[in-house]
Amino acid sequence: MSSTLVPVAAGPLVDRSLFGVYLHVPFCRTRCHYCDFVTYTGMEALRRPYAAALAAEAELAVAALGDAGRPTVTSVFVGGGTPTLLPPADLARVLQRLRGLLDHAPAVEVTVEANPETVDRALADGLVAAGVTRVSLGAQSFDDRVLAALGRPHDAERVGLAVATLRAAAAAAGRPLDLNLDLIFGCPGEDAASWERSLEAAVAIGPEHLSAYALTIEPATKFGRMVAAGRMAEPDEDVLADRYERACAVLAGAGYAHYEVSNWARGRRAADGFPAHASLHNRTYWRRGAYLGLGAGAHEFVPEGDGFGPRRWNVPGVPEYLAAVRAGRRPTLGQEALDGEQARFEALALRLRTLDGLDGEEAGALGVDATGPAATELRSAGLLAPGPTLRLTERGMFLHGEVVSRLAP
């Protein structure tokens, strides 16, 4: 089920028509070699208390909204870690509590991330029953060798099985369910042929949505240590460009719209060009819409009147998280106040990630001349679409950072 909501911003700094809730579930059975997310292996005994704490934190968070009023929730996203390590009933309870605390839009998008090997019929039924409208599966690759090199706990075949199971559960319940597949390119053990096969396999499965990311090596990961020790080479820039180029070609050929630097989706195009099956929750990030962040390590953005900020984030450790919530405190670790310049810079960078970009007026409000010399040069370099809007071309998607740093005042 996709959202038919068309976001409306009053100025490019903030989109107040959107309000998301992000919930983080920091548990995994094993840690993948590239992963630097907030997640822990083990801690089985803490999983159920954690779910209860999420609900309790939700209450604290909504109470803290205070003057911001009672917004209507337009999207919910449960990420991790592996959210599907929580029993579906526990997950359902949290989502239910949320509905009790805040009104939800009738077409609210509810996404849960899942690992392919955790999906069985019981789980799928549970998710559908809990009101989940999107499931995001971490496929990463359909080459078993690459999956092993990445440290993934599943093989290629498992993804197809998980998808089939989810589709069946949704059909049985008569509920719509969008599926997303995540893919990573530039992996060890991958060559052009391997990536081509992964793309084709993903397309063959027919998800409504696809995300593809270049492998980034973070220092505090197994890959990071291997690179530092000289046992693994960083992915080559030109190879990554080749992979991304192939993704653009294959996915376009299969009817997916490249609506954000790393995201593709199917479906009818709205007036702003967005495909129907685009992720509304992620769009909330890119349009600087507000969202609550619940759970260990979760990030939150509930802007004040001026729309600048702040951004907040929770403690990453599960025991501290539990202790804080039990004591009736929001488990905040840090907060960043933003000034106008930073907020405008963020808005420029984020809005340019999506295919709708900024119109001339919005660009002006951010201090950018959409028809000035920098923009003109970028157009002649083929990175920006013809004016007067400020939008990346597909080539421009490759060089988003370059475009932003040239345009920003």
Next chain:
Amino acid sequence: MPTELARLRNFCIIAHIDHGKSTLADRLLDLTHAVSERNMRAQYLDKMDLERERGITIKAQAVRLAHTADGVDYVLNLIDTPGHVDFTYEVSRAMAACEGAVLLVDAAQGIEAQTLANLYLALEADLTIIPVINKIDLPAAQPERVAREIEQVVGIPAEDMLRVSAKTGEGVPALLEAIVRRVPPPTGDPDGPTRALIFDSLYDSYRGVIAYVRMVDGSVRKGDRVRMVAAAGVSEAEEVGVFAPEAVATQELASGEVGYLIPGLKNVAQAKVGDTVTIAGQPSVEPLPGYREPRPMVYAGLYPIEGDDFPDLRDALDRLRLNDAALIYEPETSLALGFGFRCGFLGLLHMEIVRERLEREFDLELITTAPNVAYRVTVSTGGTVTVSNPSELPDPGAIERIEEPYVDAMILSPSDHIGAVMELCQSRRGTLQTMEYLSEERVELRYQLPLAEIIFDFFDQLKSRTRGYASLDYEPSGYRAADLVKVDVLLQGEPIDAFSAIVHKDKAYAYGRAMATKLKKLIPRQLYEVPIQATIGSRVIARETITPRRKDVLAKCYGGDVTRKRKLLERQKEGKKRMKQIGRVEVPQEAFVAALRTDDGDAGR
């Protein structure tokens, strides 16, 4: 009360940088009770420099010591000499103020090339040499070997050489006695028309120009109207005095004495080193011999990284010049670097000092082009033109002859490494003049070399091939014709004048190759392909291509990523500000600086 000539002794200490000059000076200050025990501290005279920077006191270029021997009160003036090859002229003028020189040599290290060079200057100036072997307290000391080395050069018997330890004080009283006995008193006419030698001058923000003078004939009093012969200026002497070691004003300075004169001037160029001071109105006199205009040897372009800082750079150079008569500069424009200055320096050290002061004291961020020498070009239409900016070399068709400056270089090396040293000199177009063994272990090599071959990494190469033991000194020795060509470097077809260089034709390919390779590594990929070419005239001698950049970061950007991503982009944007635009190519200023560095071995020269 002026001291009569017979009781004066003017001397300097010639020593390599680590051989103990400061410590010896401390001991002399001690023994002569120049500084009270309460105020005494290590490296006393050196530290006075720091205080001077805070405006508290004036640098003591010449310290007046009192010593009684055989019931007679003597005045010993210790005159400081700069030690570096860049400042040979200043050294020679300071020596002209002396009658004697203490040659201080480390008992473990032996003579170094700079010490030898200064020693030759002292011999040329007819100074009485008192060889002193220092650090005899160290276990590694080999005083006998060092004494023999010195004997070979100076011709003084090894037994006559003093052995001291400046650290413990051993032998230093004997040194004082030797100075009194062996160094002759100054000569001069106390009643004749005034003549004084300026052997150093500096600009002090509180006191104005301070000239360090050695009185030859007559005297100078406060209030006299003094005239500088070469600088041709007249002004009123605000103060005269001596250093004991702090500045002490006196009524007059008389023949034979050494001290300071504050001539009421604002610019050191008006009180030049080597110039003669006289009294206006007195009968005109022969100026003292040996005066020379400062002669730059090495040139470089100095450009502010931010074009807007050009006026600040100009002001900074103007201010530096107040205190540095040898610094010359002229505005110039570079297509690549914008507005800047072509500066002339006495040598690489001088250049380093100036650059560092500009960056540190005036807070300027600069790009310095590679140092180059000045070429004398005879053009076919007749006449010669001096080229101190390589990109200004006339077209090859118009050139009849190019001459480059040469130097006489003296290298001291351990005998084990002669082969490596000779190979290095030969690879730098050097011709061997003489080779002499100072001892079994040490050789003195004299080579004639083009200055251009020295000003890059010659010194570093010399050191690394001799495990640090060799030392180098050189002096200009005229111009010679050579087969030189100009190599240009082009980015996307546009020549970057800052990278043009005049090189010997045999080295042109290597230089072009090295520059192209270096730039390919240093310049980041652009949105378009960037060809790099090195050319001689229109002939391409080396080529590299920088392929266009195809991608940025292609990672996800969700809620928790925003802050980090924003900071990354902010840095990317900041990086752009530090770019120099050459045509369509964005070159980070770090790349410019790195490309113009001369201390990497693959510069190909």
